[in-house]
Amino acid sequence: xxxxxxxxxxxxxxxxxxxxxxxxxxxxxxxxxxxxxxxxxxxxxxxxxxxxxxxxxxxxxxxxxxxxxxxxxxxxxxxxxxxxxxxxxxxxxxxxxxxxxxxxxxxxxxxxxxxxxxxxxxxxxxxxxxxxxxxxxxxxxxxxxxxxxxxxxxxxxxxxxxxxxxxxxxxxxxxxxxxxxxxxxxxxxxxxxxxxxxxxxxxxxxxxxxxxxxxxxxxxxxxxxxxxxxxxxxxxxxxxxxxxxxxxxxxxxxxxxxxxxxxxxxxxxxxxxxxxxxxxxxx
Numbered sequence: 041x042x043x044x045x046x047x048x049x050x051x052x053x054x055x056x057x058x059x060x061x062x063x064x065x066x067x068x069x070x071x072x073x074x075x076x077x078x079x080x081x082x083x084x085x086x087x088x089x090x091x092x093x094x095x096x097x098x099x100x101x102x103x104x105x106x107x108x109x110x111x112x113x114x115x116x117x118x119x120x121x122x123x124x125x126x127x128x129x130x131x132x133x134x135x136x137x138x139x140x141x142x143x144x145x146x147x148x149x150x151x152x153x154x155x156x157x158x159x160x161x162x163x164x165x166x167x168x169x170x171x172x173x174x175x176x177x178x179x180x181x182x183x184x185x186x187x188x189x190x191x192x193x194x195x196x197x198x199x200x201x202x203x204x205x206x207x208x209x210x211x212x213x214x215x216x217x218x219x220x221x222x223x224x225x226x227x228x229x230x231x232x233x234x235x236x237x238x239x240x241x242x243x244x245x246x247x248x249x250x251x252x253x254x255x256x257x258x259x260x261x262x263x264x265x266x267x268x269x270x271x272x273x274x275x276x277x278x279x280x281x282x283x284x285x286x287x288x289x290x291x292x293x294x295x296x297x298x299x300x301x302x303x304x305x306x307x308x309x310x311x312x313x314x315x316x317x318x319x320x321x322x323x
Contacts, residue, residue, distance in 0.1 A: 041068040041212060045146035047075045047137050050108060053152035060186035060318070061150040062116055064213070067189050071123040073144050074112065076105045077136040078128065102128045134170050146177055148213070153183040169312075173304050176323040178209050183318050184293065190214035190318075194292040196222050196283055196307070199257045202322075206298035207261060209322045213296075220271045220290060221262055224282035225254045251276065280310040287317060294318045 046061035048054040058074065065072040078101050086097050109126035116124060125144075129136045141149050151168055172179050195210050197203040210219055227250040230243050238246075254274050262270045275282055287295060297308050299321055304312070312319055 041070050041147045043073070043144050043146050044068075044070050044148045044150060045073045045075060045137075045141050045144055046150040047077065047133075047140075048109075048152070049076065051152065055152075056185060057150050057152040057180075057182040058112070060180070060182040062122070063186045063189065064148070064150070065122045065124075069122075070147070071125065071144075073125045073127055073140065073146070074109055075127045075129065075137065075140045076109060077133045078102065078105065078130045079132060080130065083130065098130055102130070134167050134174075137171055138174060141175065141177055149175065149177055149179045151179065151181055153181055169304055169309070172299070172308075172312075172321050173302050178213070178320055178322050180213075180320045181312065181318060183316065190217045190294045192290060192292050193217045193219045193294045193296060194222050194283065194287055194290070195219055196279065196295065196297045196311075197258060197261060198298070199223065199254070200298075200300070202298040202300065203261055204264065206296055206322045207265065209320070210294075210296040211265065213320065214294070217294075218269050218271070219265070220273055220286065220292070221258055222283055222286055223254055223258050223272075223274050224277045224279040225250055225274070226278070227251075227276055247276065279307045280314070283307075283311055284314065287315060292317050294320060296320045296322065298322045 044061050044065050046057055048058055061072055064070070078098070083094065083098055083101065086101070087094050090097055105128045106126060109128070113124045113126055116122070127140060129140060131139065137149065168181065190213065193210050193214055195207050197206065207219065207221070227247045234243070251274065258272050258274055262272055273286055283295065295311060295315055295317060297311060297319065299305065299308055308321060
């Protein structure tokens with residue numbers, strides 16, 4: 041990991057993301073770009089109250105936010121020697137973050153769990169979900185205070201080819217963490233099978249076959265990694281419920297999930313909105 045991009049709106053939620061991004065930059069000796077977006081709508085609002093030209097308003101706003109970013113950089117530089125580049129853009133939030141990530145060739149985008157106005161769900165909400173859906177780069181949603189590097193990671197695997205990539209990205213992000221592979225499978229509904237004439241023995245055998253297949257496939261994924269760091273949890277359950285239960289049981293500080301193409305599945309959305317720990321989505 042060479043380059044990290046973190047977006048901030050200076051809210052307390054964004055400060056959590058900033059702290060995590062700084063910690064990751066130190067851990068990986070990566071460069072860190074801190075981005076603040078000024079939306080055209082916010083410029084329009086000020087232009088309605090100020091006599092200055094739009095260009096002057098944009099320049100004054102930009103300079104003001106650069107000043108705040110440099111104050112943060114000065115505090116960090118005095119503690120830890122890492123390369124930090126402040127950046128202010130006038131753009132729509134979604135487009136601005138995606139363009140900035142492409143411009144600096146970010147290996148990771150870090151966002152806060154909420155924006156300045158909680159009800160607007162600036163980050164975990166429509167904007168963040170659009171970024172997560174469109175981006176092929178890993179996106180980390182920071183929810184918890186960054187006290188230490190990630191130590192316990194849960195990686196949701198679904199037995200597709202993307203699962204190996206998801207594990208690898210988790211390993212790259214936190215090379216010293218323990219990783220639990222989480223797989224929840226769903227077998228045919230027993231009641232439906234009974235209505236179709238299946239015997240109890242057939243139903244039991246079917247569930248056992250689904251479980252054995254899942255164990256076999258997850259084992260193949262786990263075998264590619266150092267065994268002392270990888271564990272496996274395989275259950276028949278609704279995936280979000282299973283992920284939530286094991287997050288609470290094993291105290292994960294990060295959940296890593298993959299997505300398929302330019303969309304977020306219902307499982308990803310559910311975990312994104314309901315998990316208490318940090319979440320990284322891998323494209």
